[in-house]
Amino acid sequence: AQKVTQAQTEISVVEKEDVTLDCVYETRDTTYYLFWYKQPPSGELVFLIRRNSFDEQNEISGRYSWNFQKSTSSFNFTITASQVVDSAVYFCALYPRSGGATNKLIFGTGTLLAVQP
Amino acid sequence: ETGVTQTPRHLVMGMTNKKSLKCEQHLGHNAMYWYKQSAKKPLELMFVYNFKEQTENNSVPSRFSPECPNSSHLFLHLHTLQPEDSALYLCASSPLAGGSGETQYFGPGTRLLVL
Numbered sequence: 426a427q428k429v430t431q432a433q434t435e436i437s438v439v440e441k442e443d444v445t446l447d448c449v450y451e452t453r454d455t456t457y458y459l460f461w462y463k464q465p466p467s468g469e470l471v472f473l474i475r476r477n478s479f480d481e482q483n484e485i486s487g488r489y490s491w492n493f494q495k496s497t498s499s500f501n502f503t504i505t506a507s508q509v510v511d512s513a514v515y516f517c518a519l520y521p522r523s524g525g526a527t528n529k530l531i532f533g534t535g536t537l538l539a540v541q542p
Numbered sequence: 543e544t545g546v547t548q549t550p551r552h553l554v555m556g557m558t559n560k561k562s563l564k565c566e567q568h569l570g571h572n573a574m575y576w577y578k579q580s581a582k583k584p585l586e587l588m589f590v591y592n593f594k595e596q597t598e599n600n601s602v603p604s605r606f607s608p609e610c611p612n613s614s615h616l617f618l619h620l621h622t623l624q625p626e627d628s629a630l631y632l633c634a635s636s637p638l639a640g641g642s643g644e645t646q647y648f649g650p651g652t653r654l655l656v657l
Contacts, residue, residue, distance in 0.1 A: 458643030468630055470648035477643065516585070520643040529598075530646060532585040 427452050429519045431533035438507050439541050446502045446536045448517030454478075458520040459493065459500045464535070465513040476500065507540045514538070544568055546649035548633050554655045555623065563618040563652045565633030573639035574616040575646060576608060579630040591616060592639040623656045630654075 428451040438444045450459065461473040474484065476493055484491045488505045504511055514535040521531070546567045555561050567574065576588040590598035591610040605627075607619040616633055630653050634646040 460645070462648070468632075468651040468653070470632065470634075472645055472647060475643070475645050522643055529587055534582075534584050 427454075427519060427521050427531050429517050429531055429533035431515075431517055431536050433536045434534075435537045435539070437539045437541065440509060441506050443503060443505050444507050444538065444540075446504075446515050446517075446538065448500045448502065448533060450498050450500065450517070450519045452519060452521045454521040454523055456522040458522065460518040460520070460530070461491065461500075461502050462516045462518065463513045464516065470516065473502075504538075507538075509540050509542050512538060512540045546633060546635055546647055548631075548649035548652050550652055551650060552653050552655075554657065555620070556657055557623060557625070559623075560619070560621040562620065563631055563633075563654075565616040565618075565649055567614055567616075567633075567635035567647070567649075569635055569647060571635040571637050571647075572613050573636045573644075574610060574613070575634040575636075575639075576616065576618055577632040577634065577648075579632055579651070580628075585632070589618075590639050597639055620654075623654075625656050628654055628656045 430449045433447055436444060457478045459476045462470040463473055464470050474491055481493050490503045492501045514537050516535045517533045519531045549564045573592045575590050578586045578588055587600050588602045589608045594610050605622050609617040630651045632651045633649040636644040636646045638644055
């Protein structure tokens with residue numbers, strides 16, 4: 426089965442706190458891609474990061490960091506020193522590359538992050 | 543204009559109306575997608591177009607009719623919709639479809655309410 430699980434439905438933090446959003450995926454494919462998107466109240470999904478299955482290096486971009494661990498099938502996202510503007514729904518997504526033209530981007534159900542001032 | 547644009551941003555329609563959603567991408571991509579996002583549900587892929595050809599129809603009811611006249615434009619024609627079709631409809635584009643997991647870039651969506 427191809428699946429993405431974001432067990433945290435809602436998280437509320439106070440500004441400047443660090444917060445980690447969990448993502449666990451399932452796939453039988455050896456080649457796949459993982460993504461994180463941010464959806465602010467305006468509705469648009471904003472691309473944050475793409476990672477392929479052969480690259481397990483963690484990545485840091487400003488206050489954002491991602492921890493990819495194949496051993497636990499997880500791709501967690503941490504926001505350091507959160508800000509009110511980080512309030513949004515965050516989606517983790519999996520693109521299993523089984524071959525062919527019908528591969529699909531599989532989304533989790535999202536985590537609503539509320540950062541209180 | 544940059545990125546992916548969608549019009550209208552909001553739409554209210556009756557069940558007997560006919561309307562169309564428009565999507566335009568300014569990224570030089572060759573693949574375009576329609577997604578449906580309902581409350582408390584994962585995003586649902588509806589249609590995929592690659593080089594103007596439809597490559598995916600995810601068992602979408604015929605009251606939704608897509609059209610892709612060129613790689614930059616995508617339409618979703620709506621007719622005789624049901625209240626349960628009320629949702630956020632998102633358009634996306636990527637360099638290719640079914641390739642090496644190219645990143646999909648999304649538009650702001652059209653919030654549709656069917657009365």
